[in-house]
Amino acid sequence: MPLYTEQQLTIYNSITGKKEPFESLLEGYVGMYVCGPTVYSNVHLGNVRTFMSFDMIFRYLKHLGYKVRYVRNITDAGHLTDDADEGEDKIAKKARLEKIEPMEVVQQYTVDFHNILNKFNFLPPSIEPTATGHIIEQIELIKKIIVNGYAYEKNGSVYFDVVKFNKDHEYGKLSGRKLEDMIANTRALTSQSEKENPQDFALWKKAEPQHIMRWPSPWGDGFPGWHLECTAMSTKYLGEQFDIHGGGMDLKFPHHECEIAQNEAALGKEPVKYWMHANMLTLNGQKMAKSTGNSINPGEIFTGESKHLTKGFAPSVARFFILQTSYRSIMDFSNDALLASEKGFNRLMEALKIAKSLQTSNKSTFDVAAWKQSCYNAMNDDFNTPILIAHLFDGVKQIHLVKDGKVELTENDLKLLINTMNAFVFDVLGLENGDAFAKADDSKLNGTVELLIKLRKEARENKDFALSDKIRDELIELGIQLKDGREGTTFTVN
Numbered sequence: 001m002p003l004y005t006e007q008q009l010t011i012y013n014s015i016t017g018k019k020e021p022f023e024s025l026l027e028g029y030v031g032m033y034v035c036g037p038t039v040y041s042n043v044h045l046g047n048v049r050t051f052m053s054f055d056m057i058f059r060y061l062k063h064l065g066y067k068v069r070y071v072r073n074i075t076d077a078g079h080l081t082d083d084a085d086e087g088e089d090k091i092a093k094k095a096r097l098e099k100i101e102p103m104e105v106v107q108q109y110t111v112d113f114h115n116i117l118n119k120f121n122f123l124p125p126s127i128e129p130t131a132t133g134h135i136i137e138q139i140e141l142i143k144k145i146i147v148n149g150y151a152y153e154k155n156g157s158v159y160f161d162v163v164k165f166n167k168d169h170e171y172g173k174l175s176g177r178k179l180e181d182m183i184a185n186t187r188a189l190t191s192q193s194e195k196e197n198p199q200d201f202a203l204w205k206k207a208e209p210q211h212i213m214r215w216p217s218p219w220g221d222g223f224p225g226w227h228l229e230c231t232a233m234s235t236k237y238l239g240e241q242f243d244i245h246g247g248g249m250d251l252k253f254p255h256h257e258c259e260i261a262q263n264e265a266a267l268g269k270e271p272v273k274y275w276m277h278a279n280m281l282t283l284n285g286q287k288m289a290k291s292t293g294n295s296i297n298p299g300e301i302f303t304g305e306s307k308h309l310t311k312g313f314a315p316s317v318a319r320f321f322i323l324q325t326s327y328r329s330i331m332d333f334s335n336d337a338l339l340a341s342e343k344g345f346n347r348l349m350e351a352l353k354i355a356k357s358l359q360t361s362n363k364s365t366f367d368v369a370a371w372k373q374s375c376y377n378a379m380n381d382d383f384n385t386p387i388l389i390a391h392l393f394d395g396v397k398q399i400h401l402v403k404d405g406k407v408e409l410t411e412n413d414l415k416l417l418i419n420t421m422n423a424f425v426f427d428v429l430g431l432e433n434g435d436a437f438a439k440a441d442d443s444k445l446n447g448t449v450e451l452l453i454k455l456r457k458e459a460r461e462n463k464d465f466a467l468s469d470k471i472r473d474e475l476i477e478l479g480i481q482l483k484d485g486r487e488g489t490t491f492t493v494n
């Protein structure tokens with residue numbers, strides 16, 4: 001029986017404003033789409049936080065035994081500097097300023113994005129599609145929306161008719177806005193505007209002669225509107241209806257609202273069962289954003305070269321720090337909080353090491369099974385990582401109590417405690433013991449000591465006690481202690 005049948009997950013659904021039991025559309029399978037980065041600049045820690053929330057969610061869904069198809073796109077065209085469909089394409093603007101090809105901008109920052117995410121031990125998504133790779137799908141969607149009467153063409157551009165759509169549907173249901181209020185609060189359109197109503201948004205924009213990023217279409221050369229790519233790519237890879245759609249809170253409106261409208265207008269269906277929005281990382285109480293300069297790059301965290309930091313921190317410490325706040329709460333970045341997280345992280349890793357060499361008893365005085373269930377309860381409650389981490393620290397406390405002889409555990413309970421800690425710490429939270437290099441070294445060291453343990457065992461079996469003692473003693477000199485137990489020989493490194 002897969003774990004998800006025993007562990008009922010609940011998810012806070014942004015569209016209903018309630019925590020709901022999670023039931024996937026197809027038993028055992030989950031389709032999840034998350035809006036990816038616009039690759040015109042280096043990612044900052046705020047972007048990383050949002051993607052990390054969904055990496056943790058992806059990991060827990062997999063841990064529960066679901067087969068997850070996780071689609072996270074790369075926006076490499078169509079995202080304008082201005083939400084009102086004016087302004088320049090962000091990537092084209094960067095290319096113009098740096099005098100390089102737009103695709104060079106895309107390549108440079110896509111590589112940077114992947115490098116950073118690798119450092120933080122992210123799992124790669126199942127599919128990472130690009131907007132420019134799905135122009136045909138986007139054009140096909142526009143054609144459907146026009147045929148269904150919810151879009152109009154003007155001078156080579158195509159706009160979504162929000163007012164018409166709102167007559168038969170509900171525009172604003174995700175963000176809780178009412179179209180009448182939006183209209184009342186917006187200035188009238190200028191005479192040059194091609195839009196019939198200020199709330200209308202671009203599905204396709206005509207490319208002016210100087211615009212490099214352009215594709216042919218039934219309406220002339222142009223480029224797709226930003227919202228459209230996510231509708232095209234999510235439905236292509238996950239179907240017209242799918243389980244989870246995620247992104248940062250700031251994408252709720254207009255981006256996700258427009259996605260819902262496009263889906264309903266083109267395909268006649270509400271696309272998403274559970275909408276999930278990750279909250280913002282702030283710095284000095286203000287949203288972290290590249291455009292205002294109020295941001296920290298992950299590279300600065302690793303080296304400590306920032307006016308906001310007193311030292312550098314390992315990626316896993318920063319990951320631990322981020323996951324200590326629920327993904328739905330605002331989180332303020334601070335050096336002190338990172339220092340505290342580093343202490344906590346080290347305590348957790350140390351306890352996992354100690355746990356390997358604990359003495360067991362014939363009875364348990366701590367209820368490991370109940371503790372394990374409380375870890376699941378925390379995650380089942382809308383991925384509540386801070387509560388999970390509090391329970392993991394209870395595990396740390398028990399490990400020290402066993403070490404000090406104040407708590408007893410049977411061999412099976414100790415195994416259960418260690419396995420549960422490992423599963424949550426490494427698989428679900430995605431932490432790594434030390435940095436990636438230390439981990440590689442660790443595995444080499446482990447392999448080497450295991451080999452020596454095997455040779456020592458063979459020497460003993462051959463009654464060559466001189467050799468077996470020599471192996472043990474020389475390892476002690478190197479700070480490696482062998483311990484013979486019922487289950488075989490284990491070792492600790494000082």
Ligand code: AMP
Nearest residue numbers: 037038046047050247248280281287288
């Ligand atoms: P962008 O590349 O600007 O489209 O942003 C990529 C993702 O990062 C989106 O899901 C944004 O909502 C998210 N994001 C942007 N700023 C922050 C922030 N300060 N904290 C958390 N997430 C953010």
Ligand code: ZN
Nearest residue numbers: 035036230255
């Ligand atoms: Zn999107």
